Amino acid sequence: MSPDVTSPHPAVGAGSAAGLGTAAIASSGPADDDAVRLTRHVVADLHHELVRNGLVAWTSGNISARVPGTDLLVIKPSGVAYDDLTAETMVVCDLAGAKVSDDLSPSSDTASHAYIYRHMPGVGGVVHTHSRYATAWAARGEPIPCVITAMADEFGGEIPVGPFAPIGGEEIGRAVVATLTGHRSPAVLLRSHGVFTVGATPRDAVKAAVMCEDAACTVHLASLAGQVAPLPADQIDALHRRYQNEYGQR
Numbered sequence: 474m475s476p477d478v479t480s481p482h483p484a485v486g487a488g489s490a491a492g493l494g495t496a497a498i499a500s501s502g503p504a505d506d507d508a509v510r511l512t513r514h515v516v517a518d519l520h521h522e523l524v525r526n527g528l529v530a531w532t533s534g535n536i537s538a539r540v541p542g543t544d545l546l547v548i549k550p551s552g553v554a555y556d557d558l559t560a561e562t563m564v565v566c567d568l569a570g571a572k573v574s575d576d577l578s579p580s581s582d583t584a585s586h587a588y589i590y591r592h593m594p595g596v597g598g599v600v601h602t603h604s605r606y607a608t609a610w611a612a613r614g615e616p617i618p619c620v621i622t623a624m625a626d627e628f629g630g631e632i633p634v635g636p637f638a639p640i641g642g643e644e645i646g647r648a649v650v651a652t653l654t655g656h657r658s659p660a661v662l663l664r665s666h667g668v669f670t671v672g673a674t675p676r677d678a679v680k681a682a683v684m685c686e687d688a689a690c691t692v693h694l695a696s697l698a699g700q701v702a703p704l705p706a707d708q709i710d711a712l713h714r715r716y717q718n719e720y721g722q723r
């Protein structure tokens with residue numbers, strides 16, 4: 474059992490009423506309490522998307538969200554099975570990554586998530602996975618080239634590789650911010666580790682994680698038969714612009 478697993482079952486120490494009540498101390502009023510409560514539900518539900526989309530094995534991977542209008546984030550507890558994740562088992566932390574309520578212990582990646590929120594003000598959600606194909610690219614330390622329209626749409630270019638960083642502190646967060654700042658991609662492959670994605674909302678970050686894995690798989694399969702040519706830069710720009718501004722229901 475890894476050292477950051479503190480509870481064999483989420484019911485232990487989760488105390489929903491106690492957790493929410495104490496979290497409210499760090500917020501400023503009933504509206505913030507509602508925002509914390511809603512964000513707990515959103516983050517818990519989105520974790521099930523990671524399972525549904527085959528992005529995680531056992532307890533690996535995590536999602537966090539900034540609590541709108543506060544200096545708080547909500548994140549997955551450490552080492553708890555996906556089937557046991559509920560709104561009550563989510564963990565509320567401040568933007569320094571410190572737990573502010575009587576919740577379970579937060580994900581071992583919490584300090585890095587907090588670093589990202591502090592340094593990327595437009596980010597409302599962060600996702601981390603070791604999804605299979607994307608992590609295979611990360612293991613090779615190779616960016617995923619932009620060779621298909623779906624990548625131009627979602628990522629606006631290649632999916633970049635960030636440096637290797639140790640787990641547990643904010644070093645991973647630094648690597649994510651350093652790689653994604655000034656880059657259109659909401660996804661980064663951390664060398665020899667896995668994927669981090671960001672989004673304006675946690676759902677956007679989950680979508681980027683799903684699309685990243687899909688692209689990683691497709692481009693890998695295409696590459697098996699030889700070199701694949703990247704799309705021209707002007708085509709990538711046009712596709713990205715159209716997808717970001719015109720695609721879908723407006």
Ligand SMILES: [Zn+2]
Pocket residue numbers: 534601602603666667
């Ligand atoms: Zn990881």
